[in-house]
Amino acid sequence: MPPSATADTSKTVKLERYNSYLRKIHSTKVLKASSKVLFRATLLIALVLVLLFAVKYHPHSDSHHLHRRSFLSTGLFSSSSSLGEGAAWEKRVRQSSTAKRQHGLSVLVTGAAGFVGSHCSIALRKRGDGVLGFDNFNDYYDPSLKRARQHLLEKNQVFIVEGDLNDGPLLRKLFDIVPFTHVLHLAAQAGVRYAMKNPQSYISSNIAGLVNLLEVAKAANPQPAIVWASSSSVYGLNTENPFSEEHRTDQPASLYAATKKAGEEIAHTYNHIYGLSLTGLRFFTVYGPWGRPDMAYFFFTKDILHGKSIDIYRTQDNQEVARDFTYIDDIVKGCVGALDTAEKSTGSGGKKRGPAQLRVYNLGNTSPVPVGRLVSILEGLLGTKAKKHLIKMPRNGDVPYTHANVSLAYRDFGYKPTTDLAAGLRKFVKWYVSYYGIQPRVKKENSHADESA
Numbered sequence: 001m002p003p004s005a006t007a008d009t010s011k012t013v014k015l016e017r018y019n020s021y022l023r024k025i026h027s028t029k030v031l032k033a034s035s036k037v038l039f040r041a042t043l044l045i046a047l048v049l050v051l052l053f054a055v056k057y058h059p060h061s062d063s064h065h066l067h068r069r070s071f072l073s074t075g076l077f078s079s080s081s082s083l084g085e086g087a088a089w090e091k092r093v094r095q096s097s098t099a100k101r102q103h104g105l106s107v108l109v110t111g112a113a114g115f116v117g118s119h120c121s122i123a124l125r126k127r128g129d130g131v132l133g134f135d136n137f138n139d140y141y142d143p144s145l146k147r148a149r150q151h152l153l154e155k156n157q158v159f160i161v162e163g164d165l166n167d168g169p170l171l172r173k174l175f176d177i178v179p180f181t182h183v184l185h186l187a188a189q190a191g192v193r194y195a196m197k198n199p200q201s202y203i204s205s206n207i208a209g210l211v212n213l214l215e216v217a218k219a220a221n222p223q224p225a226i227v228w229a230s231s232s233s234v235y236g237l238n239t240e241n242p243f244s245e246e247h248r249t250d251q252p253a254s255l256y257a258a259t260k261k262a263g264e265e266i267a268h269t270y271n272h273i274y275g276l277s278l279t280g281l282r283f284f285t286v287y288g289p290w291g292r293p294d295m296a297y298f299f300f301t302k303d304i305l306h307g308k309s310i311d312i313y314r315t316q317d318n319q320e321v322a323r324d325f326t327y328i329d330d331i332v333k334g335c336v337g338a339l340d341t342a343e344k345s346t347g348s349g350g351k352k353r354g355p356a357q358l359r360v361y362n363l364g365n366t367s368p369v370p371v372g373r374l375v376s377i378l379e380g381l382l383g384t385k386a387k388k389h390l391i392k393m394p395r396n397g398d399v400p401y402t403h404a405n406v407s408l409a410y411r412d413f414g415y416k417p418t419t420d421l422a423a424g425l426r427k428f429v430k431w432y433v434s435y436y437g438i439q440p441r442v443k444k445e446n447s448h449a450d451e452s453a
């Protein structure tokens with residue numbers, strides 16, 4: 001064999017080997033690629049199936065959320081969770097929202113298991129308005145107190161739907177069922193000092209939750225008029241006194257205050273763009289029976305009764321800290337007055353048809369009381385001396401004093417607070433000892449001597 005032929009043959013063999021090597025690689029690649037495609041397709045199909053399943057059985061999907069919600073919302077007071085309960089739940093929603101008097105309002109009260117919410121719901125229902133409650137029963141403070149309020153509301157024919165403000169589908173569903181004339185929006189993350197511990201909860205309830213509610217309300221047909229809870233804390237570092245609605249509110253001292261102030265601005269936007277009628281009420285340290293355990297008057301009472309020491313704050317320059325404590329019944333009158341004078345929203349189908357009402361009011365007591373004085377009144381009512389611990393107010397969002405000018409609310413809906421702190425605390429303590437089953441050393445109704453000590 002000529003050398004060149006040998007060389008050629010070995011070249012051909014090499015080439016063939018090389019080609020078969022390439023073919024092998026190619027076929028492996030093809031195999032790998034096709035198995036990849038197969039894997040991805042399977043994954044996609046699985047994903048689609050999971051999504052379909054989730055949509056069908058999601059608690060907020062139209063077909064199923066009624067059943068789950070009704071189970072949750074009725075809680076202790078529910079009967080069964082049969083398929084028919086969707087209709088039963090809807091019936092309760094309708095019944096609760098239907099007014100019992102001619103031209104009565106139909107009000108969605110958010111935060112109905114809360115302090116102000118429960119009082120307002122009962123007051124509205126008692127005068128024949130339709131009231132549907134809405135509450136998420138969160139555990140910011142003892143939820144059993146919220147359940148007890150719910151029980152009270154049930155007795156007054158007010159049904160509370162258990163749900164979160166951020167649950168758009170559920171809120172929309174309620175507006176689909178009921179043409180609410182008004183919303184009394186009281187659900188919020190309250191508390192000034194807690195904002196340093198859990199800032200996100202303020203954003204979630206007071207900003208995102210508010211926007212979600214307004215989104216649903218603006219799209220509803222008819223649009224409801226909305227009255228909602230702002231706060232005296234929006235005055236922040238304002239030094240003009242007493243606080244008037246025209247004063248500065250751009251120096252909030254806490255994140256809580258900042259979210260309430262933001263709420264007022266958001267209200268302006270929804271009024272401006274969509275024609276929603278919006279009224280913000282700046283509540284001044286509301287107290288009374290069925291109150292909030294996170295508030296000073298409430299936990300002072302508990303601590304005094306348990307012989308625990310209480311911190312009484314003083315300002316940085318060692319002055320007394322004072323609040324314009326406002327009794328719950330006065331606040332309820334203010335809320336009802338605001339609802340009664342709220343004009344209709346002007347939008348429809350999410351579009352503004354004309355200018356709509358936009359209001360902000362102080363609801364206070366108009367007479368600030370130092371915290372030390374609050375404590376002496378409680379001591380008198382409880383017949384027990386408090387272990388007082390005077391300390392400088394921690395820098396955690398508190399302001400040194402609040403004082404409301406309420407002439408605007410008086411002018412527009414006759415708001416006039418009538419309960420002073422001693423009389424209001426007496427009612428609170430009476431409720432407290434009976435609710436918690438405490439054998440009181442509380443003074444009799446006609447004995448006022450110790451209260452002014």
Ligand SMILES: O=C(O)[C@H]1O[C@H](OP(=O)(O)OP(=O)(O)OC[C@H]2O[C@@H](n3ccc(=O)[nH]c3=O)[C@H](O)[C@@H]2O)[C@H](O)[C@@H](O)[C@@H]1O
Pocket residue numbers: 190191192230231232233282283284285286294295296297310311312313321322323371393398
């Ligand atoms: O008016 C309002 O807008 C606000 O009123 C209250 O906030 P606050 O006035 O701080 O009420 P409390 O937490 O009950 O405090 C009452 C007073 O007791 C003082 N305090 C509080 C706690 C404490 O341990 N010691 C103490 O002296 C506070 O500085 C304050 O002056 C509510 O908690 C807020 O949700 C509401 O928005």
